Amino acid sequence: MSGLITVFWKELADNFTSKRFIILFILVLFAGVFAIYVAAENIRQAVTETDTSLFAATESIRFVFLKLYTTSGGAMPSFLTFIVFFVPIVGIALGFDAINSEKNSGTLSRLLSQPIFRDAVINGKFLAGVATLSILLVSIVMLVAGVGLRMIGVPPNSEEILRLMAFLGVGIVYGAFWLGLAMLFSIFFQRVATSALASIAVWIFFIFFMFMIAGLIANMVAPVDDQSTQQELLRNVEVNLTAMRASPIMLFSEATSVLLVPAARTMGQLLQMEISEAATQMLPNPLPLGQSVLMVLPHLVSLLALTVVCFAISYIRFMREEIRST
Amino acid sequence: MKLAVETVDLTKTYDGTTAVNKLNLRIEEGDIFGFLGPNGAGKTTTILMLLGLTEPTSGVARIYGYNSTREPLRVKRISGYVPERVGFYEDLSARHNLAYIARLNGLSEKLAMERIGESLEVVGLSEVADRRVQEFSRGMKQRLAIADTLIKTPKVAFLDEPTSGIDPEGVREMLNLIATIARERGMTVILSSHQLHQVQQICNRIGIMAKGHMVVEGLLDQLGRDAFGGGRFRVELQLTEITSALVDCIKQIEGVVNVERSEDLLLINCMEDLRPRIAKAIVDNGGLLVQMKIQSYALEDIYMKYFTEV
Numbered sequence: 001m002s003g004l005i006t007v008f009w010k011e012l013a014d015n016f017t018s019k020r021f022i023i024l025f026i027l028v029l030f031a032g033v034f035a036i037y038v039a040a041e042n043i044r045q046a047v048t049e050t051d052t053s054l055f056a057a058t059e060s061i062r063f064v065f066l067k068l069y070t071t072s073g074g075a076m077p078s079f080l081t082f083i084v085f086f087v088p089i090v091g092i093a094l095g096f097d098a099i100n101s102e103k104n105s106g107t108l109s110r111l112l113s114q115p116i117f118r119d120a121v122i123n124g125k126f127l128a129g130v131a132t133l134s135i136l137l138v139s140i141v142m143l144v145a146g147v148g149l150r151m152i153g154v155p156p157n158s159e160e161i162l163r164l165m166a167f168l169g170v171g172i173v174y175g176a177f178w179l180g181l182a183m184l185f186s187i188f189f190q191r192v193a194t195s196a197l198a199s200i201a202v203w204i205f206f207i208f209f210m211f212m213i214a215g216l217i218a219n220m221v222a223p224v225d226d227q228s229t230q231q232e233l234l235r236n237v238e239v240n241l242t243a244m245r246a247s248p249i250m251l252f253s254e255a256t257s258v259l260l261v262p263a264a265r266t267m268g269q270l271l272q273m274e275i276s277e278a279a280t281q282m283l284p285n286p287l288p289l290g291q292s293v294l295m296v297l298p299h300l301v302s303l304l305a306l307t308v309v310c311f312a313i314s315y316i317r318f319m320r321e322e323i324r325s326t
Numbered sequence: 327m328k329l330a331v332e333t334v335d336l337t338k339t340y341d342g343t344t345a346v347n348k349l350n351l352r353i354e355e356g357d358i359f360g361f362l363g364p365n366g367a368g369k370t371t372t373i374l375m376l377l378g379l380t381e382p383t384s385g386v387a388r389i390y391g392y393n394s395t396r397e398p399l400r401v402k403r404i405s406g407y408v409p410e411r412v413g414f415y416e417d418l419s420a421r422h423n424l425a426y427i428a429r430l431n432g433l434s435e436k437l438a439m440e441r442i443g444e445s446l447e448v449v450g451l452s453e454v455a456d457r458r459v460q461e462f463s464r465g466m467k468q469r470l471a472i473a474d475t476l477i478k479t480p481k482v483a484f485l486d487e488p489t490s491g492i493d494p495e496g497v498r499e500m501l502n503l504i505a506t507i508a509r510e511r512g513m514t515v516i517l518s519s520h521q522l523h524q525v526q527q528i529c530n531r532i533g534i535m536a537k538g539h540m541v542v543e544g545l546l547d548q549l550g551r552d553a554f555g556g557g558r559f560r561v562e563l564q565l566t567e568i569t570s571a572l573v574d575c576i577k578q579i580e581g582v583v584n585v586e587r588s589e590d591l592l593l594i595n596c597m598e599d600l601r602p603r604i605a606k607a608i609v610d611n612g613g614l615l616v617q618m619k620i621q622s623y624a625l626e627d628i629y630m631k632y633f634t635e636v
Binding site: 002003006007010014017018105106107109110111112113114115116117322323 | 374377379380381399400402403405406407409411412413414415416417426427429430431432471474478
């Protein structure tokens, strides 16, 4: 146990003093500043345009603070979109050389010949990565909150704070998944460049190619053409969405948009269409926090499971790995 | 004498090839054991198994009675290890690198600082203790690695090729350092190398390994005697003419073990340096000396002798 703690503090110190961390911090800082800029430009419009009825307007103003994080303006993405894209990069950057760089520089065998359990090394590294990631994420959300508070002058209410905390929690799990994945590659590949590239490749795959693959799957399972009925079209969209949910990026962006937009009652295209039909009768009542959490629970569990699987494979492989003479 | 290191039928197989084959090794406390053999002989694998870093396919490895496979933590607490390609965290200073190791060994902050200062002093790196390791030369890193093992005051130290890649002067210093430390602290040292003459200088026991087997093992003197047919020295004579009277005369000199004759050469194995008396015998017999050379047996010869047998 003491070995784990020692490794943890050493890795944490390394993370915070590394140039890599400074680069990441600047990157994320940009995202934050940019998000605030976008929010400043568009938040008034975002609050007022959504609904004309008085009730809806007041409801929408109730969560004006959260709009800081979700408002996008034209071509400019929201803070949330930035986070969806950047957190993987942070996770990958913190983990892609965790084990193989120690192997290559000859420090691993020296480390493992100390009286510590072997898993102390991998656990300590993973936890230090998660801690770094958490600190980065929390500070950026706080930063946006602070500047935003000055800008809009409306303090967050308790529910907004809880929602932000839930968002942070999901964000940390999301980051931990990418960290775990990068560490997995750092155990399987000897060269640091290879493991970095492999992690980036997975990221690119999920961001750019998952759409196409999900589309292909949807068209295979539920083909549509010009004569398709509405039911068939809906089924196609549904399959597409399900396929997309294989991607942790999709899971995270869905989960967080539900958490940060209390009015979001559904994640499927399906119901949104029904709502638009019934929009005249239905008011976009915000959901209570409990209900929002309930909606994203499957997503959260899936993300957690993915993280655990990544880490478990790394763990087993690392524990069984032979320290070879060459 | 207490047994520091013991292996019983230690075997390691990597996908079909046997790296170490039924190795039985016993090293006593306080020995400086030279672990010799060509590359790929299985030296490093044996060391890794002794340290509990690699699991043996069969057999047992023990260090001070602790089973390396079952009680690796106890074994690691009392044994230091300098890997062949030793590395440090380049961004950290020498002192910080050692401090990390001290913490991993559970030393208190105060004790750690004391030991670090002391160890760096011993290896002569006190001056550069706060410089980053990336500025260090290869030789300095090797010395730092020695300091690194001293932090936990081990009973046994495994040094895998500690002299590879450093200049001759550095090698000499390094070996003296190891010998001094071992003697002062009563530490058992297992030094693997393929550079024989180096090992010869400081080891009192050697073992030669080839293809996973221990070919020969024992005290240095004993091995030399075996290899040289009992003598400690070998005198090589070249004469214009060799007469049997001369050979008989030489054989009668006290201390000569045997005399071999090949072409115009005489090879004399003897217990001490008998060159003056041999020279006298030649002159007395009216022989004409072309040249005379003396060799004390070198490990090289032992090595070659056993190697040609493998």
